[in-house]
Amino acid sequence: MPTQDQPSQADQSQSEQDWLAAYDPRAFTPVAVTVDVVALTLRQDRLHVLLVRRAGPPFQGCWALPGGFVRAGKEDLDQAAARELAEETGVDTAALRRVHLEQLGSYGAPARDPRMHVISVAYLAFAPDLPDPQAGTDAAAAAWVPLGGTAPAAGPHRGGPSSRSGPAGHPLAFDHAVILAEALDRARSKLEYTPLATAFLGPEFTISELRSVYEEIWGEKLHAGNFHRKVLSVPGFVESTGATATKAGSKGGPRARLYRTGDARLLHPALLRPDREESVR
Amino acid sequence: MPTQDQPSQADQSQSEQDWLAAYDPRAFTPVAVTVDVVALTLRQDRLHVLLVRRAGPPFQGCWALPGGFVRAGKEDLDQAAARELAEETGVDTAALRRVHLEQLGSYGAPARDPRMHVISVAYLAFAPDLPDPQAGTDAAAAAWVPLGGTAPAAGPHRGGPSSRSGPAGHPLAFDHAVILAEALDRARSKLEYTPLATAFLGPEFTISELRSVYEEIWGEKLHAGNFHRKVLSVPGFVESTGATATKAGSKGGPRARLYRTGDARLLHPALLRPDREESVR
DNA sequence: GTAATAGTGTCTTTCAGACAGTATAGG
DNA sequence: CCTATACTGTCTGAAAGACACTATTAC
Known part of the structure; x- marks a missing residue:
């Protein structure tokens, strides 16, 4: 790999080897690296995020994003x-196959972790409705916690996990509230x-199910007819299975046709959000 | 595992303090974190990236992205x-004010650096035409190296820095070629x-100058008339200074009006690239 | 029956892109 | 003169959004 032409090939390889042999990784002030995952899912048409309750310090007892040190x-x-994601939640590797996972960004303020300088690489996950998680070794508990869409959902004084958590209740550990907020922004944008x-x-x-995903994550109602036509008009977004749902919705109506994901990786033309005024300026 | 989710408030603070005092950062296998910057600029209407030639191993003598360990x-x-960016190139902090800098992503394959596991947080910078850089302490040389737009520019066998470099010549150190490629993708997308x-x-x-930025980074000619109208129609993109250029182009034509950057942070509606077919599927 | 939904047709507005046309500068 | 450019006007087609309408199901 070190194809060189400046010093002679042999010279450089040799000196590089010498240098590597004498190299001491512990000479550097230590920095730790963690990964934290913002896993989102929909349960009963409501957006949920996977959180764990920290078993040990710092922020013991606080809710936090699942994550841990890079090996x-x-x-x-x-x-x-x-x-x-698998460890801290009991999601097995087979189920992980159906989960979309992408890097979100890195967070490295020196004081974001009281122990030492910890740089966290955040990930964003989109998951289909998964079973309730199992708490892993670092967590006293793990749960899907509802996010308030536009309006917070859970009341502030219940015993369950939805209270005292970041989204609807008390703040999350570290800077995880910031990470969660940026993850939601990214998610909303990704749907476009x-x-x-x-x-x-x-x-x-x-x-209709697809539309309710958009409505819940964007936090606004969409026009059913126009949405329907738009989705079918974007090449590769969905493809028909030929089948029809066996039941209609609880409020009646015709049985809807079934679709599966198409082969497109990008929507073209995109499915833009309804105008949020002159949002960011 | 130290369970617990309901110690009293005082208990928890106390145990957290004890734990922090006993904490030894060196217990972890060391991981290093670097930042690497993909700094782009236009010189004589050509896209250039800032590269340094590595003074020491590994990859001694190779061209690489400017960067270094996080303190x-x-x-x-x-x-x-x-x-x-400032250190390795002699760009002073005043000039840095005019540079846009944003995080691109993180790269952490265990073997991407032969010394140890190094996780690199890559940044993307957009700079106006800056003076030639000064090599910093870690670099034997630093230079703005032309990128080939769509077609590579520099011949492979000249003495200058543009040969034997990554973009037009030999590969870059580490995985910097991958980082550079993703940076260019991001840059093209950001312009939209x-x-x-x-x-x-x-x-x-x-x-016209603005249009040539788009043309060089997107690698395709744009329709002058439509581009003009589009830019002026997007609210907050540019605002008129009232002034007019003192000279016309070298090939004649009327003197163009001058504009400065507007206050918009997002273009709405966006300035989409001409169709690249069904690019990614 | 009523109410709510699935899916389609149509109209208006917006916008991108193609093209033409006028005025202004350099050679 | 000729040519290239700055900028504007106009047309066409694509697409988004609003609205209306039919057909089908749960209750």
Whole structure:
């Protein structure tokens, strides 16, 4: 790999080897690296995020994003994120296959962790409705916690996990509230130009179910008729299975046709959000 | 595992303090964190990237992205990126003010650095035409190296820095070629929905100059008339200075009006790239 | 029956892109 | 003169959003 032409090939290889042999990794002030995962799912048409309750300090007892230290020398960042997601929640690797996982960004303020300088690489996951998680080794509890859409959902004084958590209740550990907020922004944006909304659904779904994904994550009602036509007009977004749902909705209506995810990776043209005025300026 | 989710408030603070006092950061296998900056600029209407030639191993003599280790406990990631950009290139902090800097992503394959597991947080910078850089302490040389737009520019066998470099010549150190490629993708995309193309220009510019930024980074000619109308129609993209360029182009034509950057942070509606077919599927 | 939904047709407005046309500068 | 450019006007087609309408199901 070190193809060189400046010093002679042999010279440079040799000196590089010498240097590597004398290299001491512990000479550097230590920095730790963690991965934290913002895993989103829909349960009963409500957006939920996966949180764990920290078993040990710092922030013991606080709710936090699932995550942990990267195993130095042993894994990629993507692998670490997948491992943490599996470990801390009991989601097995088969179910992980149906989960979309992508890097969100890195957070490295020196004081974000009281122990030492910890740099966290955040990941964003879109999951179909998964079983209730199992708490892993670092967590006293793990649960899908509802996010308030536009309006907070859970009351502030119940015993369950939805109270005292970040989204509807008390703040999250570290800077996880910031990470969660940026994850939600990213998620809302991803729905515009990718078909990832289908990652929240099962292998077969109706256009109405797909629409309710958009409505819950964007936090606004969409026009059913126009949405329907738009989805079918974007090449590769969904493809028909030919089948029809066995039951209609609880309020009646015709049985909807079923679709599965198409082969497009980008929506073209995109499915833009309704105008949020002159939002950011 | 130290369970517990209902110690009293005082208990918890106390045990957390004890734990912190006994905490030994060196217990972890060391991981290093670097920041690497993909700094882009336009010189004579050609896209250039800032590269340094590595003074020491590994990859001694190779061209690489400017960057370096994060100073543990002393700086944020953004600060580290700005510092490295300034240090390794002699760009002073005043000039840095006119540079757009944003996080691109993190790269952490265990073997990407032969020394140890090094996780690199990559940054993307858009700069106006800056003076030739000064090599910093870690670099034997630093230079703005032309990128081939769509077609590579520099011949492979000249003495200057543009040969034997990554973009037009030999591969870059580490996985920097991958980082550079993703940076260019991001840059092309950023021009669509943000006004950051103006970050490549001086405080006052003509619509034609702005168009040439788009053309060089997107690698395709744009329709002058339609581009002109589009830019002026997007609210907050540019605002008129009232002034007119003192000279016309070298090939004649009327003197163009001058504009400065507007106050929009997002272009709405966006300035979409001409159809690249069904690109990614 | 009523009410709510699935899916389609149509109209208006907006916008991108193609093209033409006028005025202004350099050679 | 000729040519290239700055900028504007106009047309066409694509697409979004509003609205209306039919057909089908749960209750």
